[in-house]
Amino acid sequence: MGIGATAGVAAAGGFALSANASGTSKSSASSDALVFDPDAYTKLTKTVTDTDGNDHSVVYHFWKAITYVASPVDATYQSLIVSSPVEIDGTAVDASNAPILLANSVGGYMPASVATATEVGGGGSAMGGGAPSGAPTGSAAPSASASTSNANGNTNATGGATSSNQLLALAAGYVVIEPGARGRTLKNSDGEYYGTAPAAIVDLKAAVRYIRSNKGRIPGNVERIVSAGTSAGGALSSLLGASGDSKIYDKYLKELGAADASDAIFATGAWCPITDLEHADGAYEFNWGTNALSTGKQVDQTVSKELQSQFAEYQAALKLRGLNGFGTLTARNYDEYLVEQYLEPSATKYLAALSDSDRSTYLAANTFITWSGGKATFTWADFLTHVGARKKDAPSFDAFDLSAGENNEFGADTTLARHFTAYGAKNDTTGLTTKRVASDIAEKLDLMNPMYHFAKKNPGRSKHWWIRLGTKDSDTSLTVSANIAAAASALGDDVNHLYYWDEGHGSNIDPADFITWIAKVTGHTKRAAAAK
Template structure:
């Protein structure tokens, strides 16, 4: 069921204590960060200044159509590492509510929604953000200095801005912007980190945002937050990560890999705070992840679907990749979610599992919410669905035909001609694109370099894949709460990718809330209000405390 749009209007109504921006050795520091102060872990140049905020007001219209007036403190872009490669991206913004509908609130112990705006593994920046929901994808370029707007607000600051946050958007991370607004209106603290991305290139032609830069940056942001416990608003032990598409993949990875020592050296290189990078819970929408197995999973799911041109992809390649998926799925030894009635999930029974666990319940929820006349019209147009008055039913083939054209060619992620965005993600040095699977490298059509993957690729794959931390090296410091969503019509990835993630997390004993949105595509978020309620439930947070 679609909810109403969530709107916000920002107006500066006051100013927090201001301080000048500082820089040491050419490194931009948080505006107002006193070098004489230190965090709980002794990082003198990574101190959050609780007084360097701007006071803003926002009107948030919730999913029921009710408007809420929210006053909040907003901290402009703060560099979260002491040795940034590019502070334009390695910065975060903070929004903390202080008054909701005329009642003063205390968010000092509220959950923290850590919402990234990463899409396509591209760079994301909050440098120019002027209020909550201000994260945006950025372009390439040479590393810069202090992010624009990083200085504390001056006494003469005055601005007005308007924007809308819709539930259904594209894959740039905007799908979760409604989460930020609703979280703020619920009394939560919202922190939005920027991160380097795959297209960034310096003046020497070297790519400095390829794997694993983005996850290293997000971990550094978490470390900054936790190192400033008692100074930064919110409960730093109740951080809930959220993201869409590649941002959803990174959110999952952040949750799965908490405190993994594999990242320590990389974090040290950029001057991350000496603190934990584990997060409490994960929100992931249509995660583009498990990249080394994504081609096989995609062909298992969409191999028989034609492209939008009506042309079929190379079925020989498709079948090769489907066979690889079958072998991988067998090795995982995953069990279906509790109550599903499914034991080990294999390439042979996964279609039935997806139907019974996700697709038919999703269609049932959708149809039940329609008026009788609208339901009758929908069923007349979609005769592959049977409806007994209470439950929807259909076949896997019927479902595939209903979805229609696949979005990606074959292979979908490690393209033979190195044209996929994921090929760029694994670029290195001055090499823009590289293969990251043996099959992709073996069948390379570019004639560039070796037909084998580079020696550094296996380690980078481990650093980028949440399944590695959940299956190969089970991480005890992982998040134990998972909110995972995907549209049934999303052909940007395979449905088994998020289903595998959900199954493995639950098999490990974690709490999992996973469902598919009927007839929705990539980036859908049709139940943001439920996500906000779920955060309160899993974190044990009752309501915003009054001062």
């Protein structure tokens, strides 16, 4: 399902929304395709229920799909929508200098479109913010379930992070901009794929350039753009943050006729990012290698151990130091780091918030946790047993039979799927004549990996990071987010990173905190810009 909620239906994040109440529409033509028309909006009204259960009436201006490049490959996807509040709970607001939440709805590296959106939150991915599918054609359901149940028994649509964030941001007085982007399944009449890597990140960069080039015309502070995305959308959000103004994208942006402006963003929000793809198989086996599949079957342990060795080499080469003075992160101590830095604090926070009775019930059902002095402690091995079945086979991302969604993400021309690691290519089972990765893969991997830009100490990167992941999310490795956090922190960036206890893929259980964080890092006082 897409990330937009229907009228009157509760959406992820603890709020509901009412039907639109349309007002007067305004429109005017522009001779320049990349000049935003501030008068071409429709006036809408929405009721947003915040996470405390309070209703807020928001009147906002809505701009329907605007193509953000001069020479689009497919305007159905290379367009964005804009929502800007003008009145909240009866009080007029001026959002001209408010933060801009740039919320993408990409899931599974699939195409996302806002072409038919008629309200805020109206964008959607073919897979609704879920994890990459095992069906490169996009014809089947994602390998990750379309929804995940959180610790309170509520069901959150994957991709819900951006949906809840969008509406809460609007009710907080922020401008919300939702960009579409090309995705891996798009084919032209000649059977050529035109949405595979690096199309999605190039599109999001072009959207940022469009926004920044329209300073003074488009509502909001273009110097305070905060990106948000979930799963593959979280990967793209983190990549957008890490790669600001990197020259390696220039030729792609020029081909599209992107605006001549910066594509740097101010802050990054990323939920369960599926990224660092060329090292994702090793990271996954380090994390979940001993966990059986839901069928009870163990994955090939020879493959698992070989991939774990690759992870050990990669992690050592990164030379990253853990947060809070932990020391250099290696395959030997990463389990200890995850337990101490993230997992025990996550469990502690969860248990402390329960009533005495509920806590006792939970601890009785989960005896691997020692609860003493208001703190939860446990071992890595017991944590893995607690999580249970792993979601993916081995290799999880560069499948030997080219069946993973990521194989399709690196497809090219009329080739549906390709290997992007030497290990995957060497062990190919599809009968390829050459068991080597194609010559263009190395460049595409750099274009798609935020870790590449951290290693380059990219000066145009985002300096503020909000990163979230569920502890039961075996769509990816827990190390992926932790490495992003460690890399950003090592460069002096502000990092707010935690894991949600017992949550699965796509969860966002603290959306109000994210909205407050945006105000803090951007220096925006809630509704400070009340209209005079």
